Amino acid sequence: MQRLTRFVFLSLLLAAPLPALAKTDSIVLGMGCFWGAEKRMAAVPGVVDVESGYAGGDNPRVGYQDVLDLEKRIRQGRSDERNHAEVVKVRFDPDQVSLDTVLIAFWENHNPTQGDRQGNDVGSNYRSAVYYNSPAQRALAVGTRDSYQRALTAAGYGPVTTEIAPLRNYNRAERYHQDYLKKNPDGYCGLGGTKVAYPGQPQQVEPTALEAADLSRERQLIVFEAEDCPFCQLFHEEVLDGWSSEVPIVATFATKPPQRWTLEKALFATPTIVLFEDGREVSRFTGYNGERERFWQWLGYRILTPEQRRIAFEQGTERPFTGSHLDEKRPGAFVDPITGAPIFRTDAKFDSGTGWPSFFQPIEGSVTLHEDSSHGMRRTEVRSASSGIHLGHIFDDGPPPTGERYCINGNVLVFVPD
Structure with a gap:
């Protein structure tokens, strides 16, 4: 009797209808390095999953090294194949978030005017791209692009270079690339797009640049950082909070230098520590994850004399009775x-x-x-x-x-x- 009761119970359980799975849609987006793209798109409410991958190239099956090797051959003029772009497959619940909203987050969270690059990552594998899976997705991609182009043009940016094409040859990236910034909180924090708001969206307020009059034009360090950036916080804790170097330093959330001061290239990660001399960038240190000695070595190579560098970094020795402070006796x-x-x-x-x-x-x-x-x-x-x-x-x-x-x-x- 007990065995029969169990049989009946299991039969009823198996016959019961399963709960309906949430209806989802997906689109594949290229925003440069897929680590930061994955993190940013996963933060959009209604997005249920973001997967790093490769898409848009000629080869049906590729991995990370394949993409890097082909890009090298392309740049050397030894291949005319179309390379894959680093992309993220964004799966979202249409009942919670519209594709328009997903695409607006895409446009605002990277710079779509840079061609085959994103920030400091250069190559066709870092191109901006929208790979659609239906005519409706294509129409929305083109429409939102045109709307954002008007806002970018008004802000002084050039034409959008984003590739909009049917999805082809998608490959899921290696396991270690998935949720990379969650598993590796020492990765870079991106600076976040152009700061140009999509039409109808709240304007992203750019923090005010530092005043040049408050800084040392002869030699000045500026730390370009971002809010909610654990690596910036680590730099503060290990370096900046105890700063006693004679080189003046200041931190800012602005992404632009003081007026009439010049950066050699765009900022692409935080923290970025830039050394200015006479109002011009002469060197930078990008990213920080506890490499305190490497940071000081970077600064030392810029501010020490050749003789000091020989002693400090090459274990050199000055000749006796020739160095400084031999007779210094003051307190x-x-x-x-x-x-x-x-x-x-x-x-x-x-x-x-x-x-x-x-x-x-x-x-x-x-x-x-x-x-x-x-x-x-x-x-x-x-x-x-x-x-x-x-x-x-x-x-x-x-x-x-x-x-x-x-x-x-x-x-x-x-x-x-x-």
């Missing part, structure tokens, strides 16, 4: 020439007679020690904890109370009197 601190972090104080300095500034004790936490077996010797190298640059070596023939001698290259120290 004060000797600081890192890049970061400005204090390393030694004058009251820990002594005359060793060696020809290099010598100290019996650093400021706590200011240096790191490393084994050095170069030049056939076994020594202990001293580096700055804040920037990682080479300072000198430590020996055990110093005076009390430590008995240590920090033999330091004076040219990679800056003295700041009390």
